[in-house]
Amino acid sequence: KTGKVDLSHGAGGRAMAQLIGEIFAENFANDLLAQGNDQAVFSVPPGRLAMTTDGYVVSPLFFPGGNIGSLAVHGTVNDLAMAGARPLHLSASFILEEGFPLADLARIAESMGAAAREAGVKIVTGDTKVVERGKADGVFISTAGIGVVPDGLDLSGDKARPGDVILVSGTIGDHGVAIMSSRENLQFETQILSDSAALNGLVADMVAACGESLRLLRDPTRGGLAATLNEIARQSNIGVRIEEDALPVKPEVAAACELLGLDPLNVANEGKLIAFVAPEAAEKLLRVMREHPLGKDAAIIGACVDDPHHFVQMRTSFGGGRIVDWLSGEQLPRIC
Amino acid sequence: KTGKVDLSHGAGGRAMAQLIGEIFAENFANDLLAQGNDQAVFSVPPGRLAMTTDGYVVSPLFFPGGNIGSLAVHGTVNDLAMAGARPLHLSASFILEEGFPLADLARIAESMGAAAREAGVKIVTGDTKVVERGKADGVFISTAGIGVVPDGLDLSGDKARPGDVILVSGTIGDHGVAIMSSRENLQFETQILSDSAALNGLVADMVAACGESLRLLRDPTRGGLAATLNEIARQSNIGVRIEEDALPVKPEVAAACELLGLDPLNVANEGKLIAFVAPEAAEKLLRVMREHPLGKDAAIIGACVDDPHHFVQMRTSFGGGRIVDWLSGEQLPRIC
Ligand SMILES: Nc1ncnc2c1ncn2[C@@H]1O[C@H](COP(=O)(O)OP(=O)(O)OP(=O)(O)O)[C@@H](O)[C@H]1O
Ligand SMILES: Nc1ncnc2c1ncn2[C@@H]1O[C@H](COP(=O)(O)OP(=O)(O)OP(=O)(O)O)[C@@H](O)[C@H]1O
Ligand SMILES: [Mg+2]
Ligand SMILES: [Mg+2]
Ligand SMILES: [Mg+2]
Ligand SMILES: [Mg+2]
Ligand SMILES: [Mg+2]
Ligand SMILES: [Mg+2]
Known part of the structure; x- marks a missing residue:
């Protein structure tokens, strides 16, 4: 109503459900997120899995060439790719500061959705918490990701040898x-x-x-x-x-x-x-x-x-x- | 040195590596986290996967019966369990406020490690960011988790019917x-x-x-x-x-x-x-x-x-x- 995040958006009630539906589900839309349960359930292709996470606290939130949302997708996709993995699915946890403009949140979610589609991954599960004004700095996002590593590939930081x-x-x-x-x-x-x-x-x-x-x-x-x-x-x-x-x-x-x-x-x-x-x-x-x-x-x-x-x-x-x-x-x- | 989190603990250099080694790797110790790469790579048992995430911003951080660390394990394990999944692995993303006492962080990590062991899950990958004093509230943690769902089990919020x-x-x-x-x-x-x-x-x-x-x-x-x-x-x-x-x-x-x-x-x-x-x-x-x-x-x-x-x-x-x-x-x- 006020166009800003308020504490009710993190309280587990109607306002939260509405925020998730209108801003996140809308921009991340995919079949797995649409399950709407406490978790997403899906089949994975055969192979070993890679799993990673990063928190994003970049300041400013919007910068030339991207914003915290696209960054939160790229960074986690890249940490999967560094294992040679094909990234499959991401999770996204949002910590919002009371008073943050909903329009900015929508822009961030939109960039996130676009970045995910472009990278070929789905944001399959999420979470939304709100803290009081002054207890965070706009938006923090933590994404985790899983991907599948091709058989026989075994990249690791301890594999370099003289001459490489x-x-x-x-x-x-x-x-x-x-x-x-x-x-x-x-x-x-x-x-x-x-x-x-x-x-x-x-x-x-x-x-x-x-x-x-x-x-x-x-x-x-x-x-x-x-x-x-x-x-x-x-x-x-x-x-x-x-x-x-x-x-x-x-x-x-x-x-x-x-x-x-x-x-x-x-x-x-x-x-x-x-x-x-x-x-x-x-x-x-x-x-x-x-x-x-x-x-x-x-x-x-x-x-x-x-x-x-x-x-x-x-x-x-x-x-x-x-x-x-x-x-x-x-x-x-x-x-x- | 000062016994408090400072910005260098999030800067990607020596201080961060030391913090991760002494506080997190120590308390979460397991073979997959020890890979020390940008991601953990592992085999999973056959079956569909469940994936979930939650952010934790509880205040106070320590409360009767637990703290933000044990809560961050229990909550994510539970969202996996609600699919009937056997929880396997967690990721943990920390957002720390400059000035937060390292001793408190160690207590939190210790509880997290203990909760994970008790629940039979491994914390296989993590991330540590630090924001300036006044830009967060001590510690925020986001955990994500994956688990394996037994074949034939298909629990979902849309499955209830009259008479249940x-x-x-x-x-x-x-x-x-x-x-x-x-x-x-x-x-x-x-x-x-x-x-x-x-x-x-x-x-x-x-x-x-x-x-x-x-x-x-x-x-x-x-x-x-x-x-x-x-x-x-x-x-x-x-x-x-x-x-x-x-x-x-x-x-x-x-x-x-x-x-x-x-x-x-x-x-x-x-x-x-x-x-x-x-x-x-x-x-x-x-x-x-x-x-x-x-x-x-x-x-x-x-x-x-x-x-x-x-x-x-x-x-x-x-x-x-x-x-x-x-x-x-x-x-x-x-x-x-
Ligand atoms: N920011 C978000 N983006 C996408 N989906 C979200 C987001 N926040 C929540 N969701 C989705 O909304 C649904 C309800 O989330 P909610 O966090 O209430 O579930 P929960 O984790 O079981 O509860 P709690 O967080 O209180 O432990 C889930 O399907 C979740 O994936
Ligand atoms: N809080 C933590 N608990 C456990 N392990 C952690 C934690 N923070 C980082 N790690 C581990 O330390 C290693 C280095 O993490 P780091 O975040 O520097 O890698 P990265 O994500 O590739 O880099 P960046 O975060 O700059 O994108 C990884 O193996 C990571 O899993
Ligand atoms: Mg739940
Ligand atoms: Mg990274
Ligand atoms: Mg949640
Ligand atoms: Mg990396
Ligand atoms: Mg939950
Ligand atoms: Mg990282």
Whole structure:
């Protein structure tokens, strides 16, 4: 009635049922959500399952290239895709702040529904809670997802070995810089858009072409490429060597990073992946990636070495070398 | 270092990895979480899957009989069990407020781990986000869960038909009254405890004994028994008739409801279920339920009738009748 979320929307009564029906069921519409029970029940294709979850607290909620709703679909689809899984179904839990405009909630749900359809997943079950004004920040969303992993595929962060080649699927830093620029109200000649996108299509092509040579995939989200490479070095008990000149960075992103005092290596991405692959398959994988719209700027950025210290080292553009550490601090809060 | 959550704990770097390792991985320990990838990958037994999610925003976080952590396991296990599913795995997404005491977080994670072990489920994947002080309220948790539904079992809210008998597994109102009493700092002679519990064991016994006669199960959480009966009446296109005298209510809960101006019919439960069953199996089901510790106060409370208006009507203790409506308002915010 007031056009805003109020506490009754989380109270389990008529107002909640109406909100769910009009905003969520409408935008997520599918046969499984329509069961309308405490859970969705469905058959799954044979194969192992992958399961993942992420919470989304991005600020601002709407940003160039997406919003918290599309992000909450892409992020969870991508964490499934990183296992080589075909994403099937998502759940969506909403925590709403009293007073949040229903029109904004509808826009978010609409983007979520569209992102899910585009990625080929269904939002099959959900939940809606409301907290008092000042006890949350507009909307938080947690999505979980399940997918099915093709038989014989066994990607894992501990599978990299010395000699493996490392590829990135495109330019780095776009998402984090888009968020920070919109937060700081920075204007550039070229608008910087988040790269938020579902990578399951790209991954399917990669797996089809090079499945048996792939060691692992990971999406460099919070902490950026630097954190992800360090995680994998530790998990696989190897070292990593990358080339600064090989890293794809958009000029406008590089410029914004200068201005904001950020290093693109530490900035979150939401539509990129890194792949570790056996050396003999690297060129083929690169070709396959570049044929996909989300991999057109793919590049080989480095390789794995034997290194008991698990260092990630980069040869810089000037020919020097430096350690690429992961940050210990809070450089970029609420980036996703 | 400070003993409190800070923004670095959500930033994707070392501090986050350490928090996850020391607080979550420690308490949830299992082989699938230990994979340490962006997702967990596992085989599932044959059968259809059930999937569900809930967000938890209960205030206070610690209450007589449980805390947000145990609640987040029980609630999601129960929504799976209401399909007759054997719960398998959970995901857990945490949204933490900067400044929240790490010791409290550890207590919550410990309860969660214990509740999961007790219910026979694994927390296989998680996520940790941190928002600035004042942008959340301590801790919010969203859990999702999957379970496997035995072949041939097809429970659903639209399956009730006139003549079906309605049972409740025990006393109503305990959870909501425990929360409200602790919020209002009320002291009673007998402390009122939340009934928060995992119902999958009870459900397994019910399904084993009366599977083919069961129509549906539902846990009367937010909105209480009143909301749940109204939901089902609508979904199944029937009417419901219940007997006030048949409703199990603890005397201390009844007294507290008086004092707080609540009706136990509208108060949330977190360890109770209602069952709709074919009339010929009702007595047997009651017996089986009473043999289980979580069903010892089970009772037959009413039956379904043909009613195009989907009314839920109650014969009161005084012999009169009244409509049991679901509330449209926000009587009990943040009860779960
Ligand atoms: N934001 C949402 N998007 C899509 N579906 C939703 C959303 N919120 C709730 N639902 C759906 O509405 C129905 C009722 O949800 P509800 O949360 O009331 O069930 P519950 O989890 O059994 O109860 P409670 O949350 O009180 O424990 C379910 O089918 C659920 O999947
Ligand atoms: N609260 C938690 N409890 C249990 N495990 C957790 C928790 N938070 C994170 N994890 C686990 O830690 C690992 C790293 O989680 P992280 O969230 O960094 O991965 P991601 O989702 O791929 O990255 P991002 O959240 O930045 O998208 C995963 O294996 C995840 O399951
Ligand atoms: Mg339920
Ligand atoms: Mg993720
Ligand atoms: Mg729910
Ligand atoms: Mg990831
Ligand atoms: Mg529930
Ligand atoms: Mg995560």
